[in-house]
């Protein structure tokens with residue numbers, strides 16, 4: 001592993017932690033990726049000089065089995081009126097949310113029932129609950145994406161979520177039958193406080209359904225790019241069961257889903273709810289124990305796997321440069337910020353990154369300053385190689401980019417292994 005670099009804490013970041021956010025016991029250092037910018041802080045040339053950094057490192061709490069960042073920037077620095085991630089930007093995610101909504105309507109939400117969505121983004125998910133049929137409310141701190149939802153008639157609280165907001169919503173609208181949160185709980189440092197606020201809002205037989213990147217998949221695939229400022233936690237089922245218990249809640253189901261490269265969908269009810277526990281919960285707990293995920297030594301092995309992956313990727317890109325190949329990045333994802341900065345990938349190795357999000361186009365990648373160009377630029381200037389940063393959308397992208405491959409283009413991927421295909 002590279003020598004750990006000094007922390008370049010950004011204004012307002014919490015101090016580097018040595019104790020677990022949940023139980024207060026000591027954390028053991030798992031990985032240290034060094035100096036890192038915010039994953040979604042795409043910037044203009046004029047902003048280069050004022051760019052801010054923090055130290056991206058993660059620790060493991062053995063008593064809670066909770067994998068967590070040691071230092072996280074303040075939430076207001078990450079989620080704001082210029083947040084450039086729009087849920088609706090991928091066809092696969094739109095379909096995923098429509099399927100999740102069908103399942104919720106069928107299993108948990110009666111006609112006239114109340115659903116809230118935490119981190120509701122541009123309303124892609126809540127859109128699937130017609131307002132003539134359900135009461136729906138989004139909660140979203142990033143004003144620009146929240147406005148996109150409001151513009152479609154989806155009522156949205158522009159706010160972070162805590163017990164105060166939970167009490168106000170309950171008072172104004174009543175208890176929730178369903179509390180959804182996709183790719184959001186792992187973003188919030190106060191895990192106990194958030195679960196407490198969820199418990200307060202839920203009706204006695206209400207259900208909270210969350211989806212977050214699954215620690216087991218990150219370890220199995222060495223997909224270390226899931227570690228970035230926004231993901232303060234990567235959860236195991238073991239850790240979630242304990243966190244829920246501490247707040248009068250019970251995790252009663254869990255399943256592995258494809259989103260974000262391998263996520264966990266887990267369902268939670270109140271401790272005294274009549275809901276039966278699915279056998280899947282026990283299966284997860286057993287397999288996590290068996291796989292070594294609860295032991296610190298697994299994280300030492302993970303650290304070595306990250307280093308190996310980084311070294312191979314840099315070797316591959318350097319060799320391609322020596323052969324005068326033209327490598328472009330495909331999709332300026334949040335995840336790419338960790339890969340680019342940890343591996344030290346500079347614009348001479350990856351000349352531009354193509355992305356479909358207008359808010360990112362014309363800007364530069366955080367920390368490494370690679371130009372982000374519109375997708376049309378990729379289509380009209382095929383590189384010899386495309387480094388796939390949105391590997392979690394491989395199926396959708398490979399289907400869309402057959403012409404690139406037919407023209408002789410090659411893909412470079414790094415999850416689960418560095419490969420040129």
Ligand code: TYD
Nearest residue numbers: 089090331332333334335355356357390393
């Ligand atoms: P995703 O992997 O969902 O993002 P993150 O790592 O940020 O959670 O990818 C979203 C980004 O990828 C977004 O900037 C749009 C871009 N993208 C493309 O440019 N083309 C595509 O075909 C897809 C699926 C995404």
